[in-house]
Each structure stands twice: as C-alpha cells, then as structure tokens.
Amino acid sequence: MGKLLRINLSTRRYSTEQIDPHDFRDFLGGRGLGALWYWQEIGPNIRPLDAENKLGFFTGPMTGTPLVSTTKIQLATKGPETGHYLCSNSGGNFGPRLREAGFDALVLEGASDRWIAVAIENETVQFIDDDRWQGLSPMQAREKMLGQLPGNKWATMSIGPAAENGIAFSSIFVDDGRAFGRGGGGAVLASKKVKALAVRGDQKVPVADAAKCKEIAANARMGLKTSRAQHRLLGTSQLVEIINELGCMPTRNFQTSWAPPEKVQGVYAQTLHEHYYVRNYACYRCSVACGQMAEVKDGEFAGTKARPEYESIGLLGPSCGINSMDAVIAANEMCDNLGMDTITAGNMVALVMELFERGLVSAEDNDGLEVRFGDGKALLQMLQFIAERRGFGALIAEGARGVIKARPEWEPYILHVKGLTFPAYDPRGFHGMGLAYATSARGACHNVGGYTVSDELLKAKYDRYAVEGKGELVKTLQDNRAYIDSLGLCTVVRGAYQFTPSPASETLLAITGYDFAPYLMTIGERVSNLERLILVREGVDRSDDNLPPRMKEAIPDGPAAGHLISDEMLDVMLDEYYALRGWDDRGKPRPETLERLGLTEVPTQG
Numbered sequence: 386m387g388k389l390l391r392i393n394l395s396t397r398r399y400s401t402e403q404i405d406p407h408d409f410r411d412f413l414g415g416r417g418l419g420a421l422w423y424w425q426e427i428g429p430n431i432r433p434l435d436a437e438n439k440l441g442f443f444t445g446p447m448t449g450t451p452l453v454s455t456t457k458i459q460l461a462t463k464g465p466e467t468g469h470y471l472c473s474n475s476g477g478n479f480g481p482r483l484r485e486a487g488f489d490a491l492v493l494e495g496a497s498d499r500w501i502a503v504a505i506e507n508e509t510v511q512f513i514d515d516d517r518w519q520g521l522s523p524m525q526a527r528e529k530m531l532g533q534l535p536g537n538k539w540a541t542m543s544i545g546p547a548a549e550n551g552i553a554f555s556s557i558f559v560d561d562g563r564a565f566g567r568g569g570g571g572a573v574l575a576s577k578k579v580k581a582l583a584v585r586g587d588q589k590v591p592v593a594d595a596a597k598c599k600e601i602a603a604n605a606r607m608g609l610k611t612s613r614a615q616h617r618l619l620g621t622s623q624l625v626e627i628i629n630e631l632g633c634m635p636t637r638n639f640q641t642s643w644a645p646p647e648k649v650q651g652v653y654a655q656t657l658h659e660h661y662y663v664r665n666y667a668c669y670r671c672s673v674a675c676g677q678m679a680e681v682k683d684g685e686f687a688g689t690k691a692r693p694e695y696e697s698i699g700l701l702g703p704s705c706g707i708n709s710m711d712a713v714i715a716a717n718e719m720c721d722n723l724g725m726d727t728i729t730a731g732n733m734v735a736l737v738m739e740l741f742e743r744g745l746v747s748a749e750d751n752d753g754l755e756v757r758f759g760d761g762k763a764l765l766q767m768l769q770f771i772a773e774r775r776g777f778g779a780l781i782a783e784g785a786r787g788v789i790k791a792r793p794e795w796e797p798y799i800l801h802v803k804g805l806t807f808p809a810y811d812p813r814g815f816h817g818m819g820l821a822y823a824t825s826a827r828g829a830c831h832n833v834g835g836y837t838v839s840d841e842l843l844k845a846k847y848d849r850y851a852v853e854g855k856g857e858l859v860k861t862l863q864d865n866r867a868y869i870d871s872l873g874l875c876t877v878v879r880g881a882y883q884f885t886p887s888p889a890s891e892t893l894l895a896i897t898g899y900d901f902a903p904y905l906m907t908i909g910e911r912v913s914n915l916e917r918l919i920l921v922r923e924g925v926d927r928s929d930d931n932l933p934p935r936m937k938e939a940i941p942d943g944p945a946a947g948h949l950i951s952d953e954m955l956d957v958m959l960d961e962y963y964a965l966r967g968w969d970d971r972g973k974p975r976p977e978t979l980e981r982l983g984l985t986e987v988p989t990q991g
C-alpha cells in the first residue's frame with residue numbers, strides 16, 4: 386500500500402506518510418520496518434509509559450493477500466516489562482483490514498487526556514470519547530466499540546483493566562481471540578488512554594500476479610492439510626506431554642523440569658481434546674485453524690472458556706503445580722478478561738507460590754490470601770490481586786524487573802532475561818534454548834530468540850546438552866524468524882511456502898514482482914543487527930545476555946536430571962554466537978558488520 390497512518394492522540398490530528406520504497410527492499414515490512422521506525426523515532430531516554438513513547442504497528446508484504454495465513458501484524462514500542470525495545474506480533478484481522486484501509490503501518494503518538502476509542506475507515510479517523518470504557522474486559526470493549534460503528538467487517542484491538550492499572554505484562558487483544566501478548570504493550574496503549582481501536586477499508590491488497598497467487602494458495606492449503614493435520618487436531622497443547630517426557634517442562638516455578646505422568650496428564654492435549662474441546666479457531670484466511678476453543682463443563686469453574694496454548698498451559702499449569710485443566714482454562718479466561726499475558730502471569734504466580742513455600746511471605750503480606758502450589762482457586766484469586774494491585778499483587782504487577790528492584794534477595798527465584806519472563810521450556814534440558822533466551826531481542830523468548838525445540842528435542846539433529854554448534858543454530862533460527870516476522874505470515878505455515886534458511890522464490894515473486902529469495906536471510910540478519918543496535922543504544926551489553934541463577938543449578942530429577950547451564954557453558958555459546966554475528970566480545974556489532982549489512986547510514990533521531 387506504501388503508506389503509514391500517523392495519529393497524534395494529544396492533538397487528535399492525523400496524517401498520511403509515504404514509506405520509502407528502499408525501506409521495503411531492505412527491511413521487507415512487519416518486524417523489519419518496525420525496528421527501523423523505532424530506531425528513528427524512539428530515543429534511549431524515553432520511558433515506556435511516557436507520552437513520548439509511541440506504538441508502531443507494521444504489516445508485511447504478505448499481510449492481507451489471498452494466500453493462506455497472511456494474518457500477522459507487528460508491534461514495535463518501548464515495553465514496560467524490559468524497559469527496552471519490544472517487538473510483538475498478533476494474528477487476527479487487524480493487519481489485513483489495516484491494509485484494506487490503504488495503509489501498511491499505523492503509528493500512535495502523544496496521549497489523550499480522556500479515555501477514547503479510535504476508528505479508522507479508509508483514510509478517515511474518528512475519535513470516540515467515553516469514560517465508561519474503563520473497567521471493561523477486552524472483549525466487552527470490542528463489543529461496545531462494534532455496537533457504536535456502522536456495518537460489519539471491522540477488526541479491533543482492545544485492552545482490559547490490567548492495562549488501565551499499568552500492569553507491566555498487560556496485553557493488547559486483537560478481535561476475539563488473538564493478542565500482542567508479551568512485553569506489556571497493553572500498558573503503553575493505556576498510558577495513551579486508548580481503550581480500543583477498529584479498522585476497516587474497501588481497498589484490495591494488490592499482488593503482482595493474482596493467478597499465480599491463487600495457485601500457490603491452493604497448493605499451500607493442500608500441503609497443510611497433511612503437514613499440519615496434528616496441529617489442527619490438538620493445537621500447540623500437544624507439546625505438553627512431549628516436553629514433559631523430555632524433561633524440559635517448567636514445574637513448580639522451574640524448581641524442576643518434569644513431573645511423573647499421573648501428576649501432569651490432567652493438562653495433556655488428549656485431556657483437553659476429550660473433555661473440554663468445543664471448536665477450532667482460525668486467524669485470517671488460515672486453513673490450519675490451530676486455536677482450540679475449550680470450555681469447562683462442570684465443577685467449580687464450570688462455564689469458563691479459553692483457547693489454551695502450550696505456553697499458557699505450561700505456566701498456569703505445571704509451573705504452578707496445577708494438574709487440572711479446569712483450573713488452567715479458568716485461569717486462562719481470567720487472564721483474557723483482565724487483559725494480561727498468560728506467560729508472565731503464570732510465572733509471577735508461580736514465584737508467589739514458591740515464596741510462600743519457602744516461608745518468605747505470608748498471607749498477612751497478601752491481604753489474607755495464601756497462594757500455594759497446586760491450589761487452582763488461589764491461582765485465580767492471585768491473578769485478580771495482580772490486576773487490581775491488591776495485597777502482594779501491587780509489587781508483582783511490576784513484573785520481574787520491578788520485583789527484583791524492590792526485593793533483590795528474591796532474584797534466585799525469578800526466571801527472566803532482561804526482565805521478560807521465561808516461556809514454558811526449561812533450557813537446562815536443551816542448551817541452545819538457553820542461548821536463544823539470552824540473546825533474543827526482547828528478553829527470554831523462544832520465538833524471537835530462536836525456536837530450537839525442533840532441532841534439539843523433536844528431531845534431535847543436535848546433541849541437546851552440547852554447547853558447541855549452538856551459536857550457529859540460534860543465529861540461523863533468529864535470522865530466519867526475523868524475515869518471516871517481516872513478511873506478515875504466521876510462522877506455523879512457513880513450510881508451505883518454503884520460507885526456510887534456503888527460501889524458494891515463487892511466493893514473494895508472485896506477491897511483489899521482485900525475487901527476494903536470495904536476500905531473505907540477509908534481510909533477517911539486517912533486522913537482527915538493527916535490533917541489537919537499538920539494545921546497545923539502550924545500554925544492553927554482554928552482561929545482560931545472561932541467564933538467571935536457577936539455570937546454574939542442576940535439575941534435581943526427571944529425564945534431564947543433573948543438567949544445568951553454568952556461566953562457563955553460556956560463555957562458550959556466547960563467544961561462538963558473537964563471532965558468527967560479527968559482534969565484539971561485549972556483544973556490540975562491529976563496524977565491518979554494519980557496513981556489510983548497509984546499516985552504517987541508517988538515519989536516527991534517537
């Protein structure tokens with residue numbers, strides 16, 4: 386579409402800007418363009434909830450095209466959870482509809498002085514004032530917004546009470562089932578007093594060769610029917626059993642990484658499928674439809690509904706000592722209604738449980754509430770306490786960084802890198818994931834950091850406990866992921882278009898008319914390096930590419946018993962990784978690396 390829509394929430398003025406065509410060539414779109422924009426507009430001294438912070442939403446060249454799963458939109462902002470650069474993506478319809486309105490990107494800047502919603506229809510922007518937005522769940526806010534808009538085909542973003550209360554890990558929800566989950570984007574949107582956004586348009590997203598796109602889409606749909614059949618049937622929850630059996634499942638706040646089957650099978654995919662499954666849920670134009678809508682049918686949590694993904698199950702389940710799908714679904718629904726990231730919420734409640742177990746806190750510190758491992762009811766109450774900043778929730782709401790600042794003696798029990806808490810994989814059981822968490826551009830992340838699960842665990846192409854060779858694996862996965870995130874495509878379907886480290890030409894040729902394939906990995910590398918430049922500008926260096934103390938203790942039991950990642954082991958992986966990246970030994974890109982990637986002349990206002 387070639388255009389960016391900039392909305393100033395302080396002045397309620399908006400404008401359209403042309404995006405430099407060279408930027409598409411060098412950064413594609415999505416995460417790449419988002420990083421470039423961030424580098425240019427968000428300086429190192431701006432704090433996440435300052436009015437000077439901005440939110441940039443960037444689609445990619447595939448977003449909204451007639452191919453399969455072209456759903457993704459990327460957020461770039463300064464995030465409250467790490468205090469640094471945050472990139473986050475979401476499926477749903479917002480990206481495709483934004484393009485139909487005529488834009489590749491949306492920037493929100495300034496801050497409103499009262500609660501508003503923003504509706505974008507083609508090139509017109511409407512501001513809707515209503516103080517009664519406050520306190521609504523993301524779904525309620527979406528429904529209220531849709532009730533005030535004419536016609537249909539609107540896509541929405543909305544936030545919940547957790548964001549309004551500035552919770553460091555509040556999310557931005559998209560439509561009725563996807564989210565910019567990690568890093569606290571919800572709190573940034575709330576700091577601008579924007580409760581919801583809606584967008585629609587009547588433009589067609591152009592492609593260079595419509596007939597070829599149709600053919601590629603049909604082939605992709607056909608291939609995914611077989612290659613992703615299991616994903617459709619069980620969703621990501623199928624990993625719970627596998628990861629537990631491999632000894633990498635966070636259990637009781639990562640005190641161990643495995644539980645005997647009888648203590649965890651209550652949250653296995655089969656249990657979900659047989660007793661809770663309602664229907665599949667799909668993002669825009671996705672034939673995989675991997676979302677699994679589930680409902681608790683009876684008992685104390687009857688009627689609660691959610692789409693529990695592997696990460697949510699792992700962290701609200703075994704990491705909280707919970708072996709009940711009822712409690713996991715209820716907790717997941719509560720996170721959705723409050724508008725919180727299930728991953729960090731699960732980590733933070735597990736932390737509280739461990740603090741109780743160790744006698745470091747008591748019910749008196751927490752408004753009378755005891756929170757113990759395995760107690761589903763207390764899990765739900767604690768989530769509510771966090772969103773309301775009640776009792777101990779007032780401190781927990783600040784996320785890992787906030788807790789460590791206030792109580793540095795609790796750092797040994799907090800699983801994070803750069804402030805972002807751990808996903809549901811214990812890297813002591815596969816060391817490449819440790820390097821991925823340590824070097825990911827947004828803190829501990831299995832996606833941006835590099836999804837080593839396939840190569841180290843599922844296909845076992847690498848010795849999972851080796852440290853040699855992991856630098857190369859992680860670098861390759863990171864650069865591959867960086868270009869996929871820049872395309873506007875869901876990574877689950879990447880294989881259908883051969884978006885691997887050796888990509889095929891035909892898809893992007895049909896969409897853009899340009900053969901990007903020979904350059905895609907270099908574009909990914911360029912994005913990874915620009916993100917590192919941003920972090921270096923924000924004060925990050927090797928000492929931040931670290932793992933928390935618990936990773937340096939041996940796993941006590943299970944299939945990975947005895948394994949750990951010592952400082953020396955991490956150093957070996959970092960040295961290899963930095964050398965391959967062309968960074969110096971403090972983790973700063975060398976001038977010749979920037980020269981090779983064309984990053985020496987990237988303008989900055991920061």
Ligand code: SF4
Nearest residue numbers: 668671673675875877
């Ligand atoms: S595979 Fe799943 S996450 Fe990806 S686009 Fe389809 S439904 Fe959405």
